Amino acid sequence: MLSCKQIVEHGSDYIEKDMGFWRKVEMKLHLMICVHCRRYVRQLKRTINMLSRGRYYAPSEEQVEQLKQQYQEVNGKR
Amino acid sequence: MKDESLPPETELVERLRNNDVALFERVVKTYHSSMYAVAHAIAGPAIADEVLQEAWISAINALDKFEGRSALKSWLIRIVANEAKTRLRKESRSISLDTVDEHWATDSRFTPNGHWVESNPGWDMSSPDELLAADELQDCVKKHMNKLPENQQQILNLRDVGGLEMEAICNILGVTASNARVLLHRARDKMQQVVARFQRTGKC
Ligand SMILES: [Zn+2]
Numbered sequence: 001m002l003s004c005k006q007i008v009e010h011g012s013d014y015i016e017k018d019m020g021f022w023r024k025v026e027m028k029l030h031l032m033i034c035v036h037c038r039r040y041v042r043q044l045k046r047t048i049n050m051l052s053r054g055r056y057y058a059p060s061e062e063q064v065e066q067l068k069q070q071y072q073e074v075n076g077k078r
Numbered sequence: 079m080k081d082e083s084l085p086p087e088t089e090l091v092e093r094l095r096n097n098d099v100a101l102f103e104r105v106v107k108t109y110h111s112s113m114y115a116v117a118h119a120i121a122g123p124a125i126a127d128e129v130l131q132e133a134w135i136s137a138i139n140a141l142d143k144f145e146g147r148s149a150l151k152s153w154l155i156r157i158v159a160n161e162a163k164t165r166l167r168k169e170s171r172s173i174s175l176d177t178v179d180e181h182w183a184t185d186s187r188f189t190p191n192g193h194w195v196e197s198n199p200g201w202d203m204s205s206p207d208e209l210l211a212a213d214e215l216q217d218c219v220k221k222h223m224n225k226l227p228e229n230q231q232q233i234l235n236l237r238d239v240g241g242l243e244m245e246a247i248c249n250i251l252g253v254t255a256s257n258a259r260v261l262l263h264r265a266r267d268k269m270q271q272v273v274a275r276f277q278r279t280g281k282c
Contacts, residue, residue: 005182005185005188008185011263012266018259036194037198040270046205047270051239056219057111063127066131070138071138074138075097
């Protein structure tokens with residue numbers, strides 16, 4: 001039987017189905033009976049989704065204006 | 079906030095070729111962050127802005143050549159990754175897994191036999207949209223992202239924020255797939271804990 005800690009250590013492998021058949025079965029069994037780890041996996045998925053859509057490095061207004069200018073210059077020559 | 083606010087790709091590219099500045103601005107605001115994450119991870123924070131500037135110019139110039147075989151976002155990411163690789167930071171970057179293993183070994187969330195010490199409560203803000211709309215939380219996530227060990231931060235930025243494929247990431251960083259997976263998961267796990275703490279306490 002896998003421990004909760006082992007489930008947490010391999011959470012990404014589970015989500016991405018990047019594991020062998022038996023490991024997957026073992027993890028599924030654990031998740032069936034352990035609400036805490038089920039929550040963890042769900043939260044990990046949400047965290048990944050959040051990271052992929054968050055704007056952590058948004059451009060400044062100045063940068064946007066500069067890029068718009070460059071865009072127009074290039075398009076003028078097109 | 080979302081890609082959905084942009085028109086379908088074929089229309090999008092057509093309009094970008096026809097000097098639609100307002101749309102270009104939306105494209106910049108949608109993809110800049112992911113592109114920056116990639117530039118930052120590959121070339122380093124000091125010249126990331128410069129790399130991004132170059133990448134956007136290359137992209138604008140190459141718009142006519144965009145064939146739509148990949149999504150616009152992956153095309154932009156590829157351009158910025160290539161641009162960044164030419165400026166790859168010179169310092170040696172040794173990827174070490176020691177600290178990662180140590181983290182797991184001393185993880186205070188678990189008892190010595192691997193059970194949760196405290197029950198893991200559910201989240202009040204449960205949908206990704208709610209998480210994204212909470213500015214304080216997003217600031218907190220960013221702050222902790224910057225505190226990650228460098229190699230974890232690089233991989234998280236390349237994979238999750240930037241959306242690059244694992245294979246490309248391994249090539250760029252010169253790490254094996256299994257090491258990259260371990261580092262990525264460690265970083266994600268850290269971010270899960272940041273969100274969980276924020277949900278529990280309302281604090282960063
Ligand atoms: Zn468990």
